Amino acid sequence: MTGQAPNDRLARLIKEAGFSRKSFARAVRDSSGSAGAPINCDHTSVSRWLNGMQPRTDTAGLIIAMLSRTLGRTIALSDAGLASSAKPPVDLGLAYPETLAEGVETVMQLWQADLDEASVVLNGQIRARAWSDASLAWLLTMPLSADEKEARIGEADIARFRVTVDLFAQMDNRFGGEHARRSFIHYLSTDATRLLDGRTSGKTSPRLVSAVAEATLLAAWMSYDSGLHALAQRYFIQALGLAQAADDRLLAAGVLDAMSHQATFVGRYREAVNLARAARQGTAGVATPTMTAHFHTMEARALARLGDAPACDRALTQATREFERRNPDDDPDWIGYFDEAELAAEFGHCFRDLGRPAAANQYVTPCVRTGRDGEYLRSDFFATMVLADAHLGAGEVEQACLVALDALKVGEQLRSARCASYLREFSVRLVPAVTFAHLGDFYEQAADFSLWQQATMAQ
Template sequence: MAANQRLAALMIEAGFLDRAGEIGRKRFARAVSESKAARTAGRSYNHTYVSRWLSGVTPRDDATREGIREALCTRLGRRIDADELGFRTLVTTSPDLGLAYPERPDDGVGNVAELLEADLTGAAAVAEAPTSVAAWNEASVAWLVGAQKQLSDGAGPRKVGMADVERLRTMRGTFDRLDSTFGGAHARTALVQYLRGELPRLLRARAEPDVRRALFVAAGEATQLAAWMSYDAGSHGLAQRYFIQALGFADAGGDRLLAASLLDAMSHQASFVGRHREAANLARAARLGTESMSVPILRSHFHIMEARALARLGEADACDRAMNAAVENFGSHVSGDGPEWIGYFDAAELAAELGHCQRDLGRPQEAVVHATTALASASGDYLRSDFFVAMVLADAHLDAGDVEEGCRVAAKALAVGEGLDSARCRGYVGEFRQRLTKHARSAAVRDFVEGARTSTLWTPNGQ
């Protein structure tokens, strides 16, 4: 059995090997030697080279890897991406990987395969990458103007059906529940490992047109979750790249609402990292791209994301207009009138978002009202979201001068959220910590800090 199973499978499919791997190694060596890449580099190969490649040895030069890919493409009559060859990555991951909106759906498949691989190997180029303002702007414009080419037919040896789509969606749902309950950092690597093994293979397989469209939409949803979990874990550059590629998948599958929700999610992240003007523009782009579609619950969320950004910018009048539009659209929606994935956005979630806005506008009393309403009506299914709004309530009490109540609410939130592994949660705690500095002489603050020392969320690095 070959150590490089991916390469062996391609060679079998192309007729260079039989199932036992006993024939065709010399023929494959000739095909690689005759490739444009090998001839340009002046390289030639024999069956010993092929045996090494199949045993797991990775060619160190680009020309050989490209020659292998070219030989297989020629024989199979279809595109083969570098990640399909099964070679261990030796080249430095490009810092621009995943930032460009894919011109073709197949480009997106290759981008995500490389991103997942780089993610799993801890490549610093993506694991430690900052966000790019230009990438947000370019992705939103590309989607709005319809820059992506049409979805092509799959060309892989395997055919997939709706059962494969449902399996992908079911697995996504499982990881989504883990994310909401324990934080993005808890099971993020497990999701990435699953997607690396399944997603490229499924998206490259043959399928009926309706199945292929549904598969790309499901891939968009799954990649979006990888983005959210990376964002929650604090890997913002990586999350941005997953969001952009998920946008391409949603576009390829023809799901305009999912695509708009991805811009909405990018707006959420942009606000969190302090790019508030870009956040407002991304939310507006989501709304602009779905103007012809009457889905009030989504319009409500687009407006409230814009409001969140405007509140941070201190633009009170514009923020008030956006909040009013969010409330108006929410009030006109009928339960179940939007996609299933927006079902979490209920009255409690809207109240929580309004609480965020009022806190950031310097209106603590209004923030207390909204945050209290959100907590009182929360379903309890989204522990992390409940933690966020509890910390907003604690902030608002401090801002209103009620130090003891602010500390009490924060202490309760820390106790409830102790099991959350989330950089965002620690970010909320960090904001509360900053507010406490103004009340350092308060006995209530000293008692709170002493009790909070044992909380993993209280310590800045989560240690």
């Protein structure tokens, strides 16, 4: 047993369930027999597991299933110290689902692999081809319909689920994706799984699938904000498939729009442009002006990073025209955040990246501290940092540092890898200002903030 640490997590669960080692082994044997895959284990096997030996993948799965039933709650492999037994496929979640059943099964596996901290989904690499394959499949395929079932899951269940998801969305906006991401995934793995496993009517089923698609989109955003980019990409793709299965074309386009946002962030600008254009093309004539305006801004963000100023300006002009036609009452709830301040912030991002600090300053200044009572604290942080970048680009180092300190104060409650990335870029832009007399004072004050510590540790 050299090098193996005792599995205290499994020991605690066995004790909580009231098992001895012998009775636990018997329960695992009985569970395996009921599952049609008998396992020969005894109290000696249990002792090995408690001493740190990892059981086979199928055995670990049976242990978790049996403990979950006994304790009356979902137990993840990581909860029982068995995460290393999990071996999900390396491409889990990267393929666009061909049927609703496939999409449901895949997203459930993805939730579980996430909770089990499977390295293949947490630490994998972004695959640019997966974005293009998913967007093309969405553009070319019909809705993934499901068979009608006897009603059991009703509108009240869906409403309760949506309200709970909305609470997690509020926490995400106010505190960042890292704050409650794992709790949200645990909620999805339990309540969303229960709803999807239930029976629904033909009328209720699309609304349920749409609600789960929107929740999976939030899981993707939270994972993206946490810096888990390969995992976020998988959630985005599965959210797209579920939205298609629900015949919710507007939500599906919103997913592609979000994919474009992530693609720009990770430096895949051409893919980001194509994803934003696919969202617009796939909803031509049906998307609201607000949505179309946002599709144009996502395209503009990527074009600005590419340095294509004429194309970026055209996209921003189109965004303005669409936004001027908007009627918020016509918009889906999930795009309701995109108001005048958010549009101006998008312009500010683009002009900063195009090297137009005066224009960036003009657009983002009204966005800073817009009086939204912290509802979109992370967005306020981003706008403030773009303003700091604009001052720096104009050679106003002292003002840039003062604004960056304001951003750090705004973001003190945030747990967000994206926010840390904005600070990291700012610190790189500060390097040429090394002769600025008060730069040392800025660094000293910034060092007191956790986001600055997170940003500088990664350098």
